[in-house]
Amino acid sequence: MELLKVFxxxxxxxxxxxxxxxxxxxxxxSKLFQEYIGAQFNNVKFSDVPINPDVEFHFILAFxxxxxxxxxxxxxxxxxxxxxxxxxxxxxxxxxxxxxxRHSNVKVRLSLGxxxxxxxxxxxxxxxxxxxxxxxxxxxxxxxxxxDPDTFTHCIGRLITTLKKNGVIxxxxxxxxxxxxxxxxxxxxxxxxxxxxxxYFEEQSSNYEGGKVLVSFLSHENGGLxxxxxxxxxx
Numbered sequence: 001m002e003l004l005k006v007f008x009x010x011x012x013x014x015x016x017x018x019x020x021x022x023x024x025x026x027x028x029x030s031k032l033f034q035e036y037i038g039a040q041f042n043n044v045k046f047s048d049v050p051i052n053p054d055v056e057f058h059f060i061l062a063f064x065x066x067x068x069x070x071x072x073x074x075x076x077x078x079x080x081x082x083x084x085x086x087x088x089x090x091x092x093x094x095x096x097x098x099x100x101x102r103h104s105n106v107k108v109r110l111s112l113g114x115x116x117x118x119x120x121x122x123x124x125x126x127x128x129x130x131x132x133x134x135x136x137x138x139x140x141x142x143x144x145x146x147x148d149p150d151t152f153t154h155c156i157g158r159l160i161t162t163l164k165k166n167g168v169i170x171x172x173x174x175x176x177x178x179x180x181x182x183x184x185x186x187x188x189x190x191x192x193x194x195x196x197x198x199x200y201f202e203e204q205s206s207n208y209e210g211g212k213v214l215v216s217f218l219s220h221e222n223g224g225l226x227x228x229x230x231x232x233x234x235x
Contacts, residue, residue: 038086063114113142149188
């Protein structure tokens with residue numbers, strides 16, 4: 001746990017310390033598949049997932065959340081200091097490096113936010129906008145908010161801008177939740193920083209014009225579109 005905290009700290013610090021360098025566009029074609037991994041703690045490793053060499057394949061580590069670590073008795077917001085909430089035993093920086101070295105079409109990014117910590121809702125609630133490991137990008141996935149759209153836009157927009165400017169990430173995506181409050185925050189972010197956001201999900205295509213659309217489906221036992229049906233619609 002301590003080792004991975006160091007890596008995630010270095011990831012954020014890189015945005016402030018390293019020299020800028022130019023980056024190429026994230027996706028070269030429309031053949032893109034993305035997989036959230038780690039949130040269910042079911043011992044799934046990168047190597048367990050079949051990877052088609054003919055598509056661009058993105059793993060999304062779910063999630064990094066600015067709340068106290070999972071080992072603390074009660075969780076509380078940590079104001080932009082992110083802790084690891086994915087299955088860190090099987091998804092380490094070494095595993096990221098290994099899967100990328102074996103598959104040239106694989107990229108790995110970090111998802112910020114998520115819906116819950118344990119049984120508690122996760123809120124975007126910074127106390128200050130200024131407090132704000134082999135990865136390629138970030139995915140913004142906040143679902144609940146206790147601050148205004150302008151604060152969300154300023155915090156997340158500055159983060160994406162700095163990470164891209166300093167060459168820490170080459171692309172960013174957002175996962176806007178179909179909720180009026182969430183839409184007001186993500187639309188504000190899109191208006192100011194849409195030119196820096198590379199992907200969003202298909203359901204919101206009418207709200208976020210000009211970006212690249214991602215189709216999403218679920219495959220777990222609680223519902224959603226199963227792979228044996230969903231993949232037929234993607235061929």
